[in-house]
Amino acid sequence: MKRLLLIILSVVVISALVFVGCGEPEETTTAPTTVPTTTPTTQPTTPGPVSGGTVRVINASGVNVMGYSLEQTPWDLFVLLCAVEKLVEYDENQELVPHLAESYSFNEAAKTISVKMREGIRFHDGSDCDADAIAWNFEHQVMNQRIGYLDQWDSLEVIDKYNFIIHYTGDYNNQLTVAWLWSPPIYSKMAFITAGGTIPENSDIEKSKDWARLNVSGTGPFKQGEFIRDVSLTMVRNDDYWGGTPYLDAIHYLFIPDPVTANLKMQAGEADFWFGPSIKDQLELEQAGLTRIEAQPSVWCLFPNIVNPDSKWHNKDLREAVEYALDKEGMAVSLGFGYYTAAKMVVPEGKEGYDPDWEGRSYDVDKAKDLLAKSGYDGETIKLMVLTGPNVDLATAVKRYLDDIGLNCEVDIADPGRFYGSVFGTSWDDLIIYSFGVMGSSLDSFHNNLGDQPLTRMAGWALPPDILDMSIESRTYADEADQIKAIGDIFMAISEDAYIIPIYKVANAYMASPYFHTTIGQESGFSQYWAKYWLEPR
């Protein structure tokens, strides 16, 4: 027995030694040993950008498909925007400007878009980013129906090494710039083809696809380093970047699905930047001394099912009753901790199309009850679908307000599979909580998400006929003032008839360590912005 105890004691002592050994003041990072340290290589003598260092970025979901754009999701591309660029990009003022393209112009008479490429840009594999490579990218996008307004696509004509023309059919469409020049990410043709075999003519397309699913070759400021699926992705500095050498040595993405873990990693100094923290995490980290960086706002709304011909939500009185029943101010304060504001329109305040003079529908229980009675509501329980996560609190609050006016509401909490399946596939019964955000212009965002030819159509919501005409017409305006007026009219029409019921505006934000900086005002994770991030020496 004594010997047994002695053995156990020995095991405990050895374990304790190992444990203590682990506690030595080494750098505790999850990065593989090949990743550069986080200490910048250049010590600044004066405040300002310095080169060097690796920024460790937390993202909830990993990249599933690296460089094969036809199978990518936006979440994949979001992470890869430090490596992949587009012909035009949003600048820090959220305006579309030529990027890989040096210039572009529409010729309405000839129905062409002429694009002149910047000269000398190379992909990460060393091949030229020229008109031929762009034509190959478009060929794939068109062939696989991955870009919008395909009914207007005619052909792409390569004029010379750096010039090409897109021929289109039909009327002028101001959305073609977004759909055709901004939407498709540009990848290396040569890297793809040679991955399938060294002789291009005999290249095996399936081998190329397999390679592209795990590798990316773009033109961005960072190129692919080590990729460990669902663990991490290291993007290393592209010293030959056409836009100037980036400050950072590398970006090390850590894919951490659990927000509690991500929060602790930020507080422990094991990460420098976190995409997508909840408002509670933002507050907690801010109190812990981290920096909150605001990105583009969005408005959380209730989308009634107005597609199903039998839907009770065609009744305007019912929709209005719901909006009057909601104490938006109260919800914004209690759920937004001072960062949310009540929304009157689906478009965020301050963006084009927002009308500050529109009174909206303020909390009025009596009015809501009157409208509910007028609507002929029969007491049937309505379903409010919400994605599992932080918005369940919002759904619970909405249910409470609807119950108060006598509208029986049942919250339906859906996992991502069922939720997105309902939003874009099988539709929803009554109401769904979803957001609308503006990136770039309000008109572009409207057409991308809610317009007559959205990138992906919601199954239970579509533009009513009168607004549908306005949407189609809004695409024909070339003049900016006309576009702003058109989108204002559209959003007002949606608001007046309560086709979408706005709740509150959310200031989306990222959290960063205090020593993480940028030389630009807007931090949204776009490729050209990553080149301008830098780390302060610690």
Added chain:
Amino acid sequence: MAVIIVILVTIMVFSAMRLLPGDPLEIFIGQSAGMGQMTEDVKEQLRHEYGLDKSPVIQYFDWIGGVLRGDLGRSITYRDSVGTLMAERFPITLHIGLVAFVLGNIIGIAMGIIAALRRGSWMDSLVTMLSYIGISIPVFWLGFLLMYVFGFHLKWLPISGYVSPFDDFWLSTKHIIMPVICIMITGLAVIARQTRSSVLEVSQQDYVRTAWSKGLPERAVVAKHILKNSLIPVVTLLGIGIGIIFGGSVLVEQVFAIPGIGRLLVTSVFQQDYVVVQSGVLVISFIVIMSNLIVDISYAWLDPRIRYG
């Protein structure tokens, strides 16, 4: 019997996934929102590519046929073969699971023996209290607690992630300490309790009393007469422990951001990535069944009554 159980598992998992509301392609399309249009033609093409246009019965036999040929199918979410995904992740789960299994059993059995041999002492009380805590504590909560104490406050251990022991053994060890504790805690506590009661029961047998009366040293009585005879019910728990390890990995790998089978299954369930879930559960059920088979065989070695019965 084992083959029948495996077949039943495949049918149950296959049916359960099909009964879930939602369509994996719609989910994929939903996630692709903003990346371009998905026309009905493209949708049908994808449906055909993944065999989702066939009847469920044909889909089942196609999948089983593939499994028998060594082809576990292709993931809709990862756009890669399930075999590759499993090969990437299985060693990670196995690494953490095996360490947890071995340590949990050694410590659990040792604790149980000590508690039984020192019945009524402070050691017995301590082991009993700890085992109750171990049985009742939620694994994910324990994970956050460990992270908070050892990762955040003391900064002794990295909060999350995984490094292969072949890349950096010490860093790897530091990474797995907290996940291993979380995975082994329930099994360890159950084994400690079971060992304690089993040893107590065997200790009161006549042949043990005879051994003591013969003047045998404590080591001989414990090792030869008590331990071996009290191990049979504990060995049964070892087989069940394999299942607990894979079940625990689902939570632990999510909390500690470890790219193992558990995390793959969680992601795939949410994405309704049918083939990955089916194949993952099939592999795990096969391992659990094989472990229990080995446990059954080991009874004969431990107990001659079974061998000659």
